[in-house]
Amino acid sequence: MYLLIPAAGSGRRMGSSRNKLLLPLMGKPLLAWTLLAAKNSRHVHWIGIVGQPQDWQDFKEIVADLGLTKSVRFIQGGTTRQESVYQGLRELPAVAERVLIHDGARCLATPDLLDRCTEALEDCIGLIAAIPVKDTIKVVNSTSHLIESTPDRRNLWAAQTPQGFVVEQLLQCHTEGLRRGWEVTDDAALFEQFNLPVKIVAGEETNLKVTTPVDLAIAELILRKRMRDEE
DSSP, X not given: OEEEEEOOOOSGGGTOSSOGGGSEETTEEHHHHHHHHHHTOSSOOEXXXXXXXXXXXXXXXXXXXXXXXXXXXXXXXXXXXXXXXXXXXXXXXXXXXXXXXXXXXXXXXXXXXXXXXXXXXXXXXXXXXXXXXXXXXXXXXTTTOOEEEOOOGGGOEEEEEEEEEEHHHHHHHHHHHHXXXXXXXXXXXXXXXXXXXXXEEEOOTTXXXXXSHHHHHHHHHHHHHHHHHHO
């Protein structure tokens, strides 16, 4: 499986001036934990890290420290996640038929999740990892801040990554979305715009996206528990 990792995140909400994926977590940069999952996956054999040139030297050191033997390519991204994924898709090897896209900031995803998504992608053209929403969700008017509705949470799922797609169709969606000026926050939304089916694969409760210092603290607790469980 071919894996693209958007890795151009800033550290603004972390209170840092550097790429948040270079911040330390249990003695390793955040990106290292993401790459470890890919390294230990049974199916991932090619990794494209999509970022900015100023971070490449740090990324290369991380890859070297992990002893990654799988093929790793560094790809220059754009100014948004959407642009970065588009650039990553264009740099995939010509033989790539399917691709997983996994945000570098979701550094707690397990190799098992990557493998389950890979296997599920054999029988569909698009999928995302997701978990059922536990909280009651309110739709709120952005001006008055008054509640407008309460959707049935039985129909609500929180999207995660990996997200997986047939490369040809996802690239077509990105190209047309760019032409039409669409802005989306994940690749499944582009598939949805073209009425293409996207399947849900059960995600992981611990597969949080590290965005704030609180997320970083929670991630450390999760990793410490995993380490104790493995002893």
